[in-house]
Amino acid sequence: AQTVTQSQPEMSVQEAETVTLSCTYDTSESNYYLFWYKQPPSRQMILVIRQEAYKQQNATENRFSVNFQKAAKSFSLKISDSQLGDTAMYFCAFMKHFRFSGGYQKVTFGTGTKLQVIP
Amino acid sequence: DAGVTQSPTHLIKTRGQQVTLRCSPKSGHDTVSWYQQALGQGPQFIFQYYEEEERQRGNFPDRFSGHQFPNYSSELNVNALLLGDSALYLCASSLDRGRDGELFFGEGSRLTVL
Numbered sequence: 001a002q003t004v005t006q007s008q009p010e011m012s013v014q015e016a017e018t019v020t021l022s023c024t025y026d027t028s029e030s031n032y033y034l035f036w037y038k039q040p041p042s043r044q045m046i047l048v049i050r051q052e053a054y055k056q057q058n059a060t061e062n063r064f065s066v067n068f069q070k071a072a073k074s075f076s077l078k079i080s081d082s083q084l085g086d087t088a089m090y091f092c093a094f095m096k097h098f099r100f101s102g103g104y105q106k107v108t109f110g111t112g113t114k115l116q117v118i119p
Numbered sequence: 120d121a122g123v124t125q126s127p128t129h130l131i132k133t134r135g136q137q138v139t140l141r142c143s144p145k146s147g148h149d150t151v152s153w154y155q156q157a158l159g160q161g162p163q164f165i166f167q168y169y170e171e172e173e174r175q176r177g178n179f180p181d182r183f184s185g186h187q188f189p190n191y192s193s194e195l196n197v198n199a200l201l202l203g204d205s206a207l208y209l210c211a212s213s214l215d216r217g218r219d220g221e222l223f224f225g226e227g228s229r230l231t232v233l
Contacts, residue, residue, distance in 0.1 A: 004161075033220040043207065044122075045162075045224040091161050095220045105213070106152070106175050107222060109161030 002027045002094050004110035012116040013082045020067075021077045021113045023092030029053075031097035034068065035107070036077045039089040048090070051075065053097075079115075087117045121146050123225035125210050131231045132200050140195040140228045144212030151193040152222065153185060154209040162209055168193055197230075205232045 003026045013019035025034070036048040051059045051068050058066050063083075067076045079086055092110040124143045132138050144151050150169045154162035164177035168187035182198045191212075197204055207229050211222035 035220060037222075042226065044226045045209070045211075045222075047221050050220060093161075105220065106164040106167060106177065107162075107220065108164070109154075111159075111161045 002029070002032075002096070002108045004092050004094050004108055006092055006110035006113050008113045009111075010114045010116070012118055013079075014118050015082055015084060017082055018078060018080045019082055019115065021079075021090050021092075021115065023075045023077070023110060025073050025075065025092070025094050027073070027094065027096075029096050033095045033097065034066075034075045035093040035095070036064070036066070037091045037093055037109070038086075039091065039112070040085075041088070045091070049077065082117045084117050084119060087115060089114050123210055123212050123223050125208075125225035125228050127228055128226065129229045129231075131233060133233050134200055134202060136200050136232075137196065137198045138200060138230060140197075140208050140210075140230075142193045142195070142210030142212075142225060144191050144193070144210075145223045148212035148214050148223065149191050150213045150215065151187055151191065152211045152213070153193070153195045154211060155179075156207040156209055156227070158206070165195070200232045202232050205230060 005024045032053045034051045037045050038048045039045040049061045063080045065078045089112045091112045094108045126141045152167040153165040156162045166176045167174050171187045184196045187193045207227040209227045210225045
C-alpha cells in the first residue's frame with residue numbers, strides 16, 4: 001500500500017514571498033503520478049500540478065513548481081510570488097500508473113498543509 | 120461548462136439511520152469516485168464507478184454502497200450510520216477511468232451524525 005506524508009500541518013508566508021511545502025511518500029511502484037491539490041476555504045478541491053514519475057524534469061505551472069526526488073521519495077511544492085488567493089489547504093497525492101493498476105484509479109492523499117498568505 | 124455538482128450540501132442524521140448522497144459529474148466525464156474527508160484529514164478513497172459498475176474499493180465496510188446511472192451520475196449510500204461517519208463526502212469525476220489522474224471535485228456533502 002502507498003502512503004503519503006505531509007509533515008507540516010500549517011505554514012504561513014508573506015504576500016509576494018516564496019514558500020515550499022514538503023511531501024514524502026512510500027511505494028514499491030516504479031511508475032506512478034504525483035499531484036498537488038489545493039482546497040480553498042470554499043472546499044472545492046482543484047489540481048495544482050502533476051508529475052509523472054518517469055519524467056526527470058520537474059513540472060512547472062506558472063508560479064507553482066515541484067522538486068521531485070524519486071530516489072528519496074520526496075515531492076515538494078514551491079509557490080513563488082505568493083498571492084492572497086493561494087490561502088488554502090494543500091494536499092500531496094499519489095496514484096499508480098494506470099498500466100499497473102488494471103486501468104482503474106484511486107488517488108491516495110496526504111493529511112494536508114494549511115497555508116496562510118499574510119498581506 | 121457545468122462542473123461537478125453534489126447534493127445535499129449539508130445534512131444531519133442520527134445513529135442508525137441511512138443516507139443517500141448524489142453527484143453529477145462534469146460534462147463529458149464517465150467515471151465517478153467518492154472520497155470521505157474527516158475533519159483535519161485528507162480525503163480517503165471509498166470507491167470508483169465506471170460503466171455503472173464498482174471498479175475499485177477502498178477500506179470501507181459494506182455499509183457504504185453506491186450506484187452509477189446511465190447518464191454517469193452517481194449515488195453514495197451509507198446504512199446504519201455511526202458517529203464516525205461524520206465527514207465531508209467528496210465526489211470526483213474523471214475521464215476514462217481517471218487514467219491521467221486528474222480528478223474534478225465537487226464542493227462536497229457535509230454529513231453530521233448525532
